[in-house]
Amino acid sequence: MTLLDFDPSAAAQAVRYRDAEEMARRYRRVFGGQDGRTVLLDLLHLAGVAQIRPPGMSDGDRRHHDGRAALALEILALAGPDVVGATVGVMTADLVPPEGLDDDRPIEPAREPAGRPGANPDF
Secondary structure, three states: OOHHHOOHHHHHHHHHOOOHHHHHHHHHHHHOOHHHHHHHHHHHHHOOOOOOOOOOOOHHHHHHHHHHHHHHHHHHHHHOHHHHHHHHHHHHHOOOOOOOOOOOOOOOOOOOOOOOOOOOOOO
16 A cells, blocks of 8 residues: 555545444554554554553553553553464463473462452562
8 A cells, every 4th residue: 555545535534423343443453464463463562551560650651651552552452362472472482481480380379468358469
């Protein structure tokens, strides 16, 4: 597709009168192939979705990061469940266990510190 093939009026109308099902189909078409999934994975990386934020991050920086991550996750959700599964699989396959961790050892459930239900003490 070239710039001459693009109909900005039709695109603006599709966004303005958004049909959720049709828009979801468009997201699935865009992100359904190898290139689309690669770009989606890059968007998630750029948005910092799998990154742990430093404890000293300012409130403004934290809100900025959360907003970027939320938008990237919304795009991921619109791309469809098969893309979500494949993307999460790729993201987790690249995780390296901490040095000295025995991969055959069962993973222990996270402990909850007193006074902070749901919090993971390892973070």
